[in-house]
Amino acid sequence: MAGGKWGPCAGQACIGIDYVLVQHNFAPLLVESLKHCIKRFYGESVESLQSICRIVNKFHFDRVRKLLEEPGVAASIVYGGSLDEENLMIEPTILLDPPLDAQIMTEEIFGPLLPIVTLDAIEESIDFINARPKPLAIYAFTKNKKLKDRILQETSSGSVTFNDAMIQFICDSLPFGGVGQSGFGRYHGKYSFDTFSHEKAVLHRSFFPELEPRYPPWNDFKLEFIRLAYNLDYIGLLLLLLGLRRLFMPNRSR
Numbered sequence: 001m002a003g004g005k006w007g008p009c010a011g012q013a014c015i016g017i018d019y020v021l022v023q024h025n026f027a028p029l030l031v032e033s034l035k036h037c038i039k040r041f042y043g044e045s046v047e048s049l050q051s052i053c054r055i056v057n058k059f060h061f062d063r064v065r066k067l068l069e070e071p072g073v074a075a076s077i078v079y080g081g082s083l084d085e086e087n088l089m090i091e092p093t094i095l096l097d098p099p100l101d102a103q104i105m106t107e108e109i110f111g112p113l114l115p116i117v118t119l120d121a122i123e124e125s126i127d128f129i130n131a132r133p134k135p136l137a138i139y140a141f142t143k144n145k146k147l148k149d150r151i152l153q154e155t156s157s158g159s160v161t162f163n164d165a166m167i168q169f170i171c172d173s174l175p176f177g178g179v180g181q182s183g184f185g186r187y188h189g190k191y192s193f194d195t196f197s198h199e200k201a202v203l204h205r206s207f208f209p210e211l212e213p214r215y216p217p218w219n220d221f222k223l224e225f226i227r228l229a230y231n232l233d234y235i236g237l238l239l240l241l242l243g244l245r246r247l248f249m250p251n252r253s254r
Contacts, residue, residue: 002037004139004165006092010053010112012060015137015166018109021125024118031094031116035079038092046082046091054088055111061088064111072099076115123147129155134180139165158182 005017022030042052055061065083068074073095074081080093095115098104104115119125122142129135136158140151148162158178161168168174175186185195213222213229221240228236 001139001141001165002034002041005114006038006042006052006112008166010055010090010092011114012053012056012110013166014108015169016110017114017139017165018135019105019115019117021117021119021122021128023122024120027096027116027118031078031096034094034114038079038094042092046084046089049089049091052089052092052112055090056088058088060110061085061090064090064109064113067102067104067109067111068093068113070099070102070104073102073104080112123150126150126154129157134158134178134182136178136182137161137166137168156180 001017001020005011008016011017020030043049055064061083068077068081068083068090076095076098078094078096080091082091083089090112092112093114095104095113097118098115100117104113105117109115117128119128129138134156138151138155138157138160140148140160140162142148142162152160156179159168159174159176169176172189174188175191176188177183177186177191186192187195213225224240225237228240
């Protein structure tokens with residue numbers, strides 16, 4: 001999870017983790033585990049950061065700083081939050097339950113800030129996700145098969161990865177792309193070829209037989225024939241053509 005957030009360009013990646021949903025009783029353990037990983041991977045202060053990217057430019061540095069400086073957001077910081085403007089460095093930062101209407105929770109972050117939102121039950125994560133624009137990726141860390149199935153069946157996203165993050169992008173046998181506001185289309189491997197190809201529809205048929213029910217003037221027989229053919233009711237068609245349908249089937253009100 002730490003690698004999926006801060007590893008890819010310090011969070012400046014479209015498939016990076018934007019926020020974490022966790023059942024409230026597991027939140028303290030998650031925060032402490034993430035703190036340990038940050039110190040181990042990147043260092044313990046903004047001055048000693050290593051193996052982590054700078055923010056791409058001053059404009060985006062100021063944009064991320066603005067997200068962090070909202071009063072309700074700043075009060076939710078449980079780790080990090082330091083900035084080095086001269087070197088465009090922002091310390092990996094963990095926020096616990098920032099206001100859900102804050103800008104950091106209503107737009108993509110593209111920076112090293114990780115909001116953690118606590119829930120009474122992890123199953124509430126499905127409604128939380130569905131109440132927002134469809135994400136490019138969902139990363140679900142769970143062994144619960146029932147929860148996995150619900151995530152697959154009840155949410156919509158560009159991809160779903162279980163118990164890892166971002167690794168789906170390097171698997172060229174899987175299509176990569178979004179859905180809704182997170183994008184459209186697919187690429188990688190054969191999916192790239194299909195995306196940039198036009199599949200021309202071509203149909204061949206013979207001159208015989210020609211089906212008279214296709215053409216006017218319409219009557220009950222033709223309308224019934226079309227209805228049966230559309231529903232692939234072969235027995236009904238056979239009875240109709242033999243003139244026996246009225247003997248075996250009740251009359252339909254017109």
